[in-house]
Amino acid sequence: MAMAFKMATTGMWVADECKNSFMEMKWKKVHRYIVFKIDEKSKLVTVDKVGAAGEGYSDLTASLPDDDCRYAVFDFDFVTVDNCRKSKIFFIAWAPSASKIRAKMLYATSKDGLRRVLDGIHYEVQATDPTEMGFDIIQDRAK
Numbered sequence: 235m236a237m238a239f240k241m242a243t244t245g246m247w248v249a250d251e252c253k254n255s256f257m258e259m260k261w262k263k264v265h266r267y268i269v270f271k272i273d274e275k276s277k278l279v280t281v282d283k284v285g286a287a288g289e290g291y292s293d294l295t296a297s298l299p300d301d302d303c304r305y306a307v308f309d310f311d312f313v314t315v316d317n318c319r320k321s322k323i324f325f326i327a328w329a330p331s332a333s334k335i336r337a338k339m340l341y342a343t344s345k346d347g348l349r350r351v352l353d354g355i356h357y358e359v360q361a362t363d364p365t366e367m368g369f370d371i372i373q374d375r376a377k
Contacts, residue, residue, distance in 0.1 A: 246279060266287055266294070270307075272337075323354055325349060327341065
């Protein structure tokens with residue numbers, strides 16, 4: 235581990251690959267989304283999956299487990315009513331009902347630390363089932 239960012243409240247660390255992947259998504263548009271997970275043994279937040287620039291929101295939702303928590307960031311590109319191309323980055327806190335209570339607590343308490351490391355997030359969505367993070371919700375929040 236070359237460098238990590240400590241999250242004081244939970245004793246968790248954010249791996250440098252998380253910030254590096256996020257910067258590639260934000261500035262170079264290399265990734266459409268990034269899914270993060272917590273490894274309890276190493277006390278480290280790591281990159282679980284990276285979506286290529288050509289992938290879409292449905293690919294992100296399909297990559298989230300049904301029975302475990304995750305964090306995700308999604309780069310949403312859209313065109314405004316003035317015909318301007320814009321991009322907004324969404325942070326998604328995924329905590330499905332079927333996940334363990336310990337995981338839900340760990341992800342809830344570590345969320346703010348990860349968000350501080352990932353500078354440039356516009357909106358946050360918290361979801362316990364897919365309907366709470368539907369594409370229509372993302373579109374409405376971006377406007």
